[in-house]
Amino acid sequence: MKILTFVSSLFLLFSFNAAALDVKQRFDHLDSNKSGYLTQDELEPQPQLLSTFVMWDKNQDNQISLVEFKNYLTNNLY
Numbered sequence: 001m002k003i004l005t006f007v008s009s010l011f012l013l014f015s016f017n018a019a020a021l022d023v024k025q026r027f028d029h030l031d032s033n034k035s036g037y038l039t040q041d042e043l044e045p046q047p048q049l050l051s052t053f054v055m056w057d058k059n060q061d062n063q064i065s066l067v068e069f070k071n072y073l074t075n076n077l078y
């Protein structure tokens with residue numbers, strides 16, 4: 001029984017890491033000029049993201065950092 005718990009916590013750990021990696025990959029994919037930030041220009045092909053831009057941009061500098069992107073996904077999708 002203990003082994004099962006161990007295995008399932010390992011599984012959780014790996015799936016958590018996989019999710020984190022996925023967020024980074026999505027961010028890098030959207031960050032077409034590789035500036036490390038997402039701007040409204042870069043989100044133009046993603047109208048559903050662009051329409052919620054102000055909700056993501058917590059510090060209102062008109063660009064989305066990886067931290068803001070992660071926070072947004074964490075708070076809204078999971």
Ligand SMILES: [Ca+2]
Pocket residue numbers: 056057058059060061062063064065068
């Ligand atoms: Ca920002």
